[in-house]
Amino acid sequence: MPQLILIRHGQSQWNLENRFTGWWDVDVTEKGVAEAIAAGELMKAKGIAPDTCFTSVQSRAIKTLNLALEAMGRLWLPVTKDWRLNERHYGGLTGLDKAETAAKHGDDQVKIWRRSFDIPPPPLEAGSPWDLSSDPRYAGIDIPSAESLKDTIERVLPYYESAIVPELAAGKTVLISAHGNSLRALVKHLSGISDADITGLEIPTGQPIIYDLADDLTARERYYLSER
C-alpha cells in the first residue's frame, strides 16, 4: 500500500514571534529543532520507512527534514527540493506582527487574508526589505507578489502530480517536509476538502501526518502518527 507522510516544519523564529512569514527564510527555534527530532524518533518507533523525500527551498522545512531523517537513521535518503513546495507568499503582510495587524485591520480582515480560499493578501511593494528578487535560489522564477491558498494550490498540485505521484506509483513511501499552507493545499486535494471547509483546517508544526493510499493513489486514510 503506497504511503505518503507530510510534515510541517518545526516551530520557526517567526512562528514564535507571531509574524507573517511566507517565502521569507527564517530558521527553526530550539523548540522547532526538538519537534523535528521528536517527529523522526516517532516515525522510527512506528516503523515508518520513507524511500525518498521532497521539501521546499526554505531552511525551516529543509532543516526539519534533515533533523527528522537523522533521528531515523535515514540521512542517506534522496531529497528533492523545489520552490513549488514553499509556504504561500504572504505579500505585503510579510514581516508584520499578526496580532498588531489584526488590531489595525480587524480580526475578520486578517482571517480573510490568512484563511480565505481565494483572496490573496495585499501585494509586496517594490523596494520592500522582504523582496526576494535577488535571492539566487529564485533565479529564473517569477516570484509572486502575494498568494492566496488557491494560487498556492496552482503550483503545488502540478508539482505533486509530475514529481511525487510517479514515486508513489512506483511503490515508494514518500516523505514531504513543507509548510502550513503548501500542506493545506495538498491535504485539500488528497482528502477532497471543499473550498469552504478548507478554511477550518490547521496543520500543527512537527507532527507527521500519514496518508495510506489506495493503488490508484486516492486517500484511504489520513491520521496523525502520534494518535496511532
Ligand SMILES: O=C(O)[C@H](O)COP(=O)(O)O
Ligand atoms: O507564513 C506564515 O506566517 C506561517 O508559516 C503560516 O501562517 P498562517 O498560519 O497565517 O497561514
